Structure formats: C-alpha cells, structure tokens
Amino acid sequence: MKPFRSVTARAAVLDRADVDTDQIIPKQFLKRIERTGYGEFLFFDWMKQPDFELLRPEFADAGILLAGRNFGSGSSREHAAWALQEYGFEAVIAPSFGDIFRTNALKIGLAPVVLPEKDVERLMRAVAGGGSLTVDLEAQQVSGPGDLVVPFEFEAFARESLLQGLDDIALALKREEAIAAFEHSHAARVDTSALPV
C-alpha cells in the first residue's frame, strides 16, 4: 500500500450528507477487472451537472475533499476509493464515513479523517472560495489559511499502517502458526468442495 504521511493541497468542498458510493462511482464502471481506470468516472452523473461543486474553478486539481456526514455509505465497492485516489484526492475529511468505505480507503492509503461537524464546517468556510489545507497524519492535525489548526483523532494502529504503508496480508501471514492452531481447534462449519454441482 502507498504510505500516507501528510498532504498539502487545494481542498474541495462537497457539503452534502450521505454521499453514497453509487454516486462516487456508478455501477456501469464496475465491470473492469483492473484496479485502475476509475478516476475519469468519479462522480460521473454529478460531473455532468454544471452546478456540481467539484466543477468549480476554485476546486480544480484538489487533493483534499471536505465532505458531509456518512460519506461513502452504501455499496462496498472499493472502486469508489480507487476512483477518488486516482482522480487526485489523498485525504477525505468528513464528520463520519460509511464503515466499509473507511476501511477500503485505509487499505489503499487514502486518508479518511473524521472531525466533529463544526470543525468540518469551519474548514469548509475557510476554503469555500478556494484554498489549501494540510492534512498531517504524523501530527494528527489539519491546518489551513491563517493560523487555522484543527487536531484530529486517529486510531493508533490504522495510523501506523498508513504512515508505513503496511501490507496487512503479510502481517497476517506472519501469524500462520496462530491461524493454524485456531483451525485445529475450530472445526470447519462447512465444506464447499462437497456441495452438489
């Protein structure tokens, strides 16, 4: 996974709650068998609406997304996180995230930063007309225009994984002995290879 330590970039404001992953990347783009090729279809339907926030010139080339609560709700499609990252976003800041989206983002090095609603609103106001923010995972803070500094909490293990770009499959495979021991005492519940075909 691509490590994430810090990003300083222009921030875009998408002040809507409950932005679901169907909006982030519609289903017609999920037929690819590759991990790439999704960025150009980010918010495909909304991008066709002239008043869509991300089309504003002040948000061009944004690398940080400020969003409303429950961002990335709905479908488990990791393609949503891939599309955001490929489009150029390195961090998303919101009051809350859909659980699966948050995990997907963490797995690919797209930083999902949770801040209280009032802090997100403060940041949104600060960059509403265009502006840059810094999301610093090491310092656990977002800083912006003037002396604006907002600290954030981040679960320690997830933070470490992001900072180092850890491969958690490799980590789990190091626990082969524990897994094998567990399997020894935990009988398989099913045998799919014995099912009728």
Place this chain on the structure above:
Amino acid sequence: MTPQTLFDRIWTSHVVVELADEPALLYVDLHLIHEVTSPQAFEGLRLAGRRVRRPDLSVATMDHNVPTEDGPITDPLARRQLDALRENCEEFGVPLYATGSGREGIVHVIGPELGISQPGMTIVCGDSHTSTHGAFGALAFGIGTSEVEHVLATQTLPQRRPKTMRVNFEGELPAGVAAKDMILAAIGQAGVSGGVGYVVEYDGPAIRSLSMESRMTVCNMSIEWGARAGMIAPDETTFAYMEGRPGAPAGADWERALDEWRSLAGDPEATFDKELDVDVTRLAPQVTWGTNPEMVVPVHGEVPDPADYDDPAERAAVERALAYMGLAPRTKIEDIAVDRVFIGSCTNARIEDLRTAAAVVAGKRVHSTVRALVVPGSAGVKRQAEDEGLDKIFTAAGFEWRRAGCSMCLGMNPDILQPGERCASTSNRNFEGRQGQGGRTHLVSPALAAAAALAGHFVDPSAVGDAA
C-alpha cells in the same frame, strides 16, 4: 461470567489473535465470492505468489452482471468479468456456481438455500448486503476488494470490535404489512447513518414471528442505515428452514449442531451499547419518496414539503431529492404513477416474496402503462416457483418472468430504467441512478410492488381489489 450477547459469543469464538492496540484477527468460516469485487483480489494473490488458503470455505457465483433473458452475453466487459471469475476459480480451486449450472443465483440467496449460511458462523463477502446471512444468527458483513484478498490469502480479517445495538420490534405486525415495511420504518426512524459503527441484533415479538425469508429481508437492509451487520438469534424457525439442505449438517452432526446453535442466543441480562424500539402495532405499508432509504412514508401519506424543515442542510437535501425524483411537495403517495415494477434482488426475491406477489396479481392484469418484471433470486427459487405455477400467474397477468440475478436492483446487466422512468422496486437502494441513470426508484414490499403494477400507481396492497 459477564452476560453475553449473540454477537459477543460469535466474536469471542472467532478471535485468532488479539493484541493490545491492534484490531483483532478474526477467523472467517465462510467466504462468498462474486464476479464484480473479486478479480482484483485474485490478481493481487497472483502478483504476490499467494494461494487461496481455504477454498473449501469459499464459494463463488455469478450474479451482478448476468443477463436475465435467454441468449448470449452481449456486453464484452461483463463477459470478460464473468470469464475472469471462472478462470480464477479454476486456478485457485474455488467452487463456482456458474451461470447455467442450475444452482447459480444472487450470492445472498444461494448461501442460505444451500444450507451453508449457519448459526454462529462468521460470513463475509465483497458485497454490502452480506448482512442478509445474519438472519441465521451469523455474524455476516460486507467487505471491500482488499479485504477479499486478505480473506482469500489468510481466511482471517483484522477487525476492530464494533459497538452493539438491539432493535426491538414491539407489538404484532398487522396483516398485509411485511418485513420490508418493518425495516424501512426502522430506517426512517433511525436515519441512514443511525447504525454506523454498530452490529445490530433485531429482536422482539414481531421478529420472532417472521419466517426465515422475512428475517433475511430485515437483516439484508442493515447496511442501509450504516450498520456493520444485522443479526437475529437462531430459533426453531431457523432450524426448520435449514434441516435437510445440502450444506447443512446431517445425522448425528445435525443433533450436535442443534445443541450448539440453541446455546447461541444472548443471555437475557446481557446489555447493548444502544437500544432502539420500533412499535409495529399500527405499521402501514411503506414507500420511499426520495433518494435514500430513510426518506420513507406510509403508503397513505404524502411527500414532504421542504418548507417544513428548519435545518437548511436538511431542507436542501429534501429539495434535491424531490427535484431528482420529479415530485412536488405534498403529493399523495397513492397519486404517484409508476412506469416500471421490479420484483427481485437479495432483499425480496426468495420464494415467499414471489408467493406473496403472485397472490396479489393472481387473475388480474398489469396496468396498461406499466412494464413489470419478476427476477427470481436464484435458479433454485425459479425452479421452485415454476413447480408451484407462480410463473404462469405472473406471465398471465402480464409480468415478464426472467432468469436469476441481481438484475435491476443495480442495473449492471441490461435491465435498467431509462432516464425519468419511475419504478416500484422491491430492492434495497433508491440512490440516484441506482437502477439506471436518471431512473427514479421507490422501495416497497413485494405485495405493494405487485399492487402498484396492477393499479399503475402506489396503493395499499390490501385495497388492490378496488384499485385494479
């Protein structure tokens, strides 16, 4: 000993490693796989030279982008994805129920049908509606593709322990009101982010009286209010459904399994981080009017007026939803005409759903302006429905009778809405564009969908005799 919930018992018995300051490594008893969220995971294994650790705990099917009409797959991208699944399953030894095998179907329909979704298990799938299997008293949840790869390689997943919530459905469900109405009403009450961070246990007398099919409908929509998983303690209804299914234990193993499953229900004195009460005594059939499942009202109600919302953000959201849905404030739900009706999806395409819908349409005709579709949840459901003559009832009424798949729930196959078309749908998501770009989705129960097909507009299914 501390009293335990059903969730506590399953969690505790599946922790492989738990260290301080780290997520627990949780063992996965069953991994379900489909064509859309797996190709990059298999590719990841190949690139890293890893194998599938437990193909015997994995099973794949083709559901999301398979056509439901006879004939070849005309979409080259869909074909490539289905071919990739077949090749990956062959290469890694994963059992596959391919299209045409006679046992294929929506992944959340075939797991229970095969008897491999069992009480006390941990079940994952690269699909958010994996919560469906929680109806059996399993801990079942959706995962992303990176996690699919993790499970393929290790049969485990790093998981932070979620909070727990109990939803008590109090009272007796009125006749003609369905499980779908129960869960839609609960989501309307709690909001689409009300369950975020929680594993939810559904309980109460109204849950206990539900069939397994209906319990699956309730658990299926857990993700629609953000819950990590939804579950229902197993009971005699669960065991009766499971007995004799191909993947269920048999003989002495069955008796042993029953003993184990009977001890799964939570201790009466166990506590949850949160409780939510939903009174179903006066519940009416529900219809969504907006672009997420919390935007829901009873069929006798009306579309809200943005002017009634004080919070500017909420008002803007309602305005946006009404604009997308092409609805004026205060429109009566029963005055809304539908163009399409879709009876299908992992929420409502099991045999009971089809029986309920068929009972409504029997001997009647689909309204002249409506195009209506029934897509059974699996090849097995389709066969059973045909054995019972349900297909004849539907086709005689003017419904199209299709082959199994996810179909118009998400429109990855050719079954999509045209821009502006309005659909009464038994599926789970009314998001913008979900069923086709510009399409307008209203979520309803199978009975209400069937009634709307006959009347040409939303109507209480109990009044369909007058409406049709």
